[in-house]
Amino acid sequence: MKNYKQKVAETTRFLKAHIEKLPEICILTGTGLGESVESLNISTLLEYKDIPNFPVSTVQSHFGRLLAGSMQGRRIIAMQGRFHLYEGYTSLEVTFSVRVMQELGVKILILSNAAGGLNLGFKTGDIMIIADHINLTGSNPLVGLNEETWGDRFPDMSSAYDKKLAGLAESSATKTGIYLQKGVYAGLKGPSLETPAEVRFLKTIGADAVGFSTVQEVIAAVHAGMKVLGLSTITNVHNPDAPAPASVEEIIAVAKGAAPKLETIIKEVVRNLDDNELN
Numbered sequence: 001m002k003n004y005k006q007k008v009a010e011t012t013r014f015l016k017a018h019i020e021k022l023p024e025i026c027i028l029t030g031t032g033l034g035e036s037v038e039s040l041n042i043s044t045l046l047e048y049k050d051i052p053n054f055p056v057s058t059v060q061s062h063f064g065r066l067l068a069g070s071m072q073g074r075r076i077i078a079m080q081g082r083f084h085l086y087e088g089y090t091s092l093e094v095t096f097s098v099r100v101m102q103e104l105g106v107k108i109l110i111l112s113n114a115a116g117g118l119n120l121g122f123k124t125g126d127i128m129i130i131a132d133h134i135n136l137t138g139s140n141p142l143v144g145l146n147e148e149t150w151g152d153r154f155p156d157m158s159s160a161y162d163k164k165l166a167g168l169a170e171s172s173a174t175k176t177g178i179y180l181q182k183g184v185y186a187g188l189k190g191p192s193l194e195t196p197a198e199v200r201f202l203k204t205i206g207a208d209a210v211g212f213s214t215v216q217e218v219i220a221a222v223h224a225g226m227k228v229l230g231l232s233t234i235t236n237v238h239n240p241d242a243p244a245p246a247s248v249e250e251i252i253a254v255a256k257g258a259a260p261k262l263e264t265i266i267k268e269v270v271r272n273l274d275d276n277e278l279n
C-alpha cells in the first residue's frame, strides 16, 4: 500500500500536469461559500473525484471541485469544498489537500467556513476574522512520526493566523464598507450541534464562534510554513439562555447570502498583497 507521502507526491504530480502555472495562494471554501471565488479567471477545473487520492466531500453545499487560475494577477488554486472529521475522515485525510498545496509551493492559505456565533455581539450574516483557534476536536494531523521535510516536530502556534493578512482583510473591509468581526474560533468534531451547556463552556474558555472545520487544516498549514487567513461567516447565533433550534437549511442560506461579501474581501486582500507576503 502506498504511504501518505507517496500519495501526496502522486497527487502533486497529477496537478502539476494539469495546471498551467503553479499556485501561490490557495483559497479553501466551506459550507455555502463556494461562490466566493467567482472572480477567479479559471484555466483548470477538476472534480475531486477525478483527482487521484483526493477524498470526496460528502456534504451538501460543498461543490467538490478544484479550480486553478488567476485573480488580481496572482496565481490561485481554489478548493470548493473541504473534508471534515465528522464525515469519518481522519485528520490526515482532512489535511491531505494542504500537503498537496505545500508540495505545489503554495505560500498563503485563505480559509472560509460557516460558524455558529457565541459572542452575543455577533449577528447572523456577519463575517469574523479568525484571530486564533481552540482545537477541541481531539485530533491533530501532526500525530505520528514527524515528516521533517514538511515541518518541525513541535510547530509554534503563537501566531497561527497571520497578523498582516488579518490587517489586510480589515482594511479591505473598511474600504469596501463591509463590517468585520474578529474573534476566536473553537473547532469541534461535530456533527451534532452544541447544547446550551456546551455553548456556555465555549464562551467561558474564550471562543467567539464554533464550527466543525478549519483547525486541522490550519495546524497542517502552519507546520508547512504557510501564512494563514481565516474568515468565518456567522450563520446562526447561540444564546444559551434562550436556546433556539438551528436549521442546516438556514445555515446554508445565510452562508450563501454572505458569499459576495466574502468574495469582495478575498479579492481585495489578494489585490493588496505585497510580494513579501509570498516569500
Ligand code: HPA
Pocket (backbone or CB within 6 Å): 114, 115, 116, 117, 193, 194, 210, 211, 212, 235, 236, 246, 251
Ligand atoms: N455549530 C457548528 N458548526 C456550525 C454552526 C454551529 O452552530 N453553524 C454553522 N456551522
